[in-house]
Amino acid sequence: CIFLTGMFVNGFINVSITTLEKRFGLRSSEAGVISVGYDIAFCILTMFVTYFGSRSHRPRIISVGAFLLGVGGLIFSLPHFTTGLYSFEEGFASKWFTVAQPTNSAAACVWIRTQRPTNHGDGCASGASYLSNYVYVFIFAQLINGVGCTPLYTLGLAVIEDSVPKESASLYLGIGNAASIFGPVLGYGLGGVVLSFWVDFDQIDTSNVNLTPSDPRWVGAWWLGTMISMACAFLLVIPFAGFPAQFKGTAQFRRMKNAEVDKTTGGEVAKEENFAKSYKDFPKALMMLAKNKTYVFVTLADCSEAILISGFTTFLPKIIESEFQQSAGTAALVAGVISIPGGMLGHVLAGLIIKCFNLKTANILKFNIVCCLCVCALSPSLLMYCRNRPVAGITIPYNNTNDLGGIMSTCNANCSCQEEFYIPVCGTDGINYFSACAAGCNEHIENGTDSYYNNCSCISTPSNNGWQASSGHCVTNDCNSLGAFLGVFCVCVMFTFMSSTPSLVVTFRVLPQRIRTFGLGVQWLFIRALGSIPGPIMFGTVIDLTCILWQKRICDGSKGSCWIYN
DSSP, X not given: OHHHHIIIIIIIHHHTHHHHHHHHTOOHHHHHHHHHHHHXXXXXXXXXXXXXXXXXXXXXXXXXXXXXXXXXXXXXXXXXXXXXXXXXXXXXXXXXXXXXXXXXXXXXXXXXXXXOOGGXXXXXXXXXXXXXXXXXXXXXXXXXXXXXXXXXXXXXXXXXXXXXXXXXXXXXXXXXXXXXXXXXXXXXXXXXXXXXXXXXXXXXXXGGOOOOTTSTTOOBOHHHHHHHHHHHHHHHHHHHHHSOSSOTTHHHHHHHOOOOOOGGGOHHHHTSTTTTSSGGGHHHHHHHXXXXXXXXXXXXXXXXXXXXXXXXXXXXXXXXXXXXXXXHHHHHHHHHHHHHHHHHHHHHHHHHHHHHHTOOHHHHHHHHHHHHHHHHHHGGGGGOOOOOOOBBTTTBOOTTSOOOSSSOOGGGTTOBOOBSSOOOEEETTSOEESSTTTXXXXXXXXXXXXXXXXXXXXXXXXXXXXXXXXXXXXXXXXXXXXXXXXHHHHHHXXXXXXXXXXXXXXXXXXXXXXXXXXXXXXXXXXXXXXXXXXXXXXXXXXXXXXEEEEEEOTTTOOEEEEEEEO
């Protein structure tokens, strides 16, 4: 179930962030809010679930959570089935433009919007520019997902810790945490595969779609992964409901464990038979946690790491896509390549080290400090990136001008070019243009599946074999730092997750048995509230600040998602 949750919430959903932005016209900050909807629900419920759920039939509560996770997957997929087909500009075809006779040296090209063919879906009349309102459906689905996952990461981990000997707990928890890493990684990998399918492949003949995944207008089947996750979640409901309240040997393991409890936290009170069975003990249990210095500082350390982990989990594919000039599908696969060996090896290796060397609590904390210092030493790998593609008017000026900050210039002043769809062309001058219209082209040449353009007023170089521009980005060979980034960052990921399992082991060791589950719930509350929730929002906001070309909707001129980042 941990594996499935990671695959769905932290895998399929996060890898689809860029696609959702394009499909529904969302900003990165809005996409960040979608990501944290899950954590908000987790925060609201975690204290109550752990305080009262620890005395209930825990596997059955997890079963209910698995059912809600399936419902969340269904709701998250609904926008695909309740909206029209995805619409995109065809490019330079005659039904999209007219050419007037030039009145001066600049070509007078006019890009107009006409009625779309029915197989291209939403037009202005159907309210396509208001698709961004579906952000509330995604947030609601994520809230349901958060409710469903709350018992799993609190009661579920407590069940594992209760059911194994003390010396083996770190290894079992490490395997559980490794599943939480492998799930998102598989989600990234499969997400990259499903994004290679056209978003509406279930409704139209995709052979009529003249786009490839490398085209900026491409939108993959983001909903397919969530449907797979929904089906798997419903399948888990029955076996969880059939597990016993506690496994064989649990009572004996509890008697054998002697928590390394801070004597000032009220450990003797927590040993009372009736403690934590009534809501009246709730404030007393909170006070015991607040007085446990080790618990408090471990929780704060986890919060700081959660900011970075949640931010990178949400936006790492987008960062790779933008900084290393990759398609959305390739970026997803590459992000998975980083996380599979790094995350899994980090969790399991840390659990084995604690088990083999029988580390005490103080030594575990020192081990965590070493891991964090290693992460700091490797973090400059984030300074590696590829230079922006040369895009006229955006990253470099138009020929013989100083025009920056938009796709319009003196050479295409008589053109009325749309800015809703990024349809790049590569000029013979080696410069990318937002569209053939932005390049001032007024002649279109088709050669099979390839498109070429001529008589382009913004391109000063002569024609090459009868054309001055071709569809797609210019091919460059100066972006070759991705391999080095993946290698170093993979090791950085490993050290990051090497401190996760030890922190969990310390939390269980320093708390009295009767409030361990509750303490884990309160810890998760702070990790979500101070780490996982602000993390993606902070990352998304900062990423939005680096946008240098926003989508401008044809219908109403409103701002959509970002096309090009600095």
